[in-house]
Amino acid sequence: MDGRPPQRLRIEVLGPLRAWRGQTPLDLGPAKRQAVLAALLLRHGAVVSHERLLDGVWGDEPPATGHKVLASHVNPLRRALDAAGTRPAESVILSGKGWYRCAADHVRLDVADLAERGDEALRTKASGDLPTAVAQLSAALVLFQGEPLANLPGPFAQAERQRLLERRRTLRLARLECLVLLGRFTDALDDLASLPESDRYDESLTALRMRALYCCERQAEALKA
Template identity: 35%
Template sequence: MGEGTAGTVRCELLGPLRALRDGAEIPLGPPKQRAVLAVLLLQEGRTLSYDGLVEAVWGGAPPVHVRNLVQKYVSGLRRALGDGVLLEWTGTGYRLTGAVIGDLADRRLLVDEALAARDTGEVRRAVELARRAEELWRGDFAEGLRAPWLAAERLRWAEKRLTVLEARLEGEIALGRSFEYVHELVRLVATHPLRERLAELLMLALCRLGRPSDALSAYEGTRQRLAEAMGADPGPALRSLHARVLRQDPELLPSPSPVVPVG
């Protein structure tokens, strides 16, 4: 995706926060100053009250001299970001304009295009677009910045990231690529042991590889983990797939290899 017009400050949050002007990275100062910037960027041009900023960055127990710290960090950001970026006090709060969160905008465009392609049956294009959206990630959301509001955003974006990954892997399986991705699914299920959609995709990939007994074992492992951690049974989608595996649903079987005539 593009860097934007010349002189525009492009910020990125799909990993450690960074800001770039004409491709050159801008030093953003100490961690709390960077956290202030991240919080203000995510307002997308809306005004954030002083109390709201303090709560977002420090939580319910800010340091005694927090007002001085806010003023210090705002001044530091104004110097760092330079001309073309306006960080102003509006009378009711702080507002940041003139800086774009480039990677979030790029991701939103790619995901929207992937969804549109999926809805029109263009599975291969949808998978490629979803892969490009994943490649924008450089780490966790706003990685390394400690602030209560950013911690909550980090969880929200981790969920969004996983949802897109699941959609891509579903497409990969539909394209006949179970062999290439079954090991990734095994790793993801181990990393997210209570996430039923990943277990479902792993079971589907195993069935496509002619391994229904392994698919049943994957189901049983997920069922046991859910029972132990939450006292719950798998949801309807996973139970339905389990039933289809048990009755050897032909749609779950590997596609037959083409017969090559001899002679």
């Protein structure tokens, strides 16, 4: 190494799992390997036993070779994520007898940005500053690049996917409430129209749509909704 600190890793999970060092995209390998990485990353620096990692990625069908399979995924991930010349003790993925751990301070995750932006936006909404809240909620929602952890297998990825989708729903609902309270009914209806078909049956979103339609003097459509 040349003495300069390595560029910090940036990893996105609010869509397909992707990683960069500086401006350079990194190859994270096949979906199962990415699921192993996600199961370490999203525990935010906690130690994860081999058994817990196997359960989170393979569920009820663990591989017969157990920890050897984990090593076959972790070692390529280290080669992809660590800067050239990184010593084992400085790796992004640390390990000990029967466990792995992601060194969270080496990585900037988009879910950390989401937590910061989302919490700030909800505090702003609660304070009554609705125009600022709309802008902050928009900035939080733009972090989503599709379905979180898209196409990653395993119970852990599925549980995290649902948690993050619920977070997105909460932020969307808060933004739509702000738009309706501000009298920006057309903007609210435009946003509602862009939601996936599955979200259009959400009772809270339907109630906002009915209110926006009524206030736009589209009473028949409101009643139909």
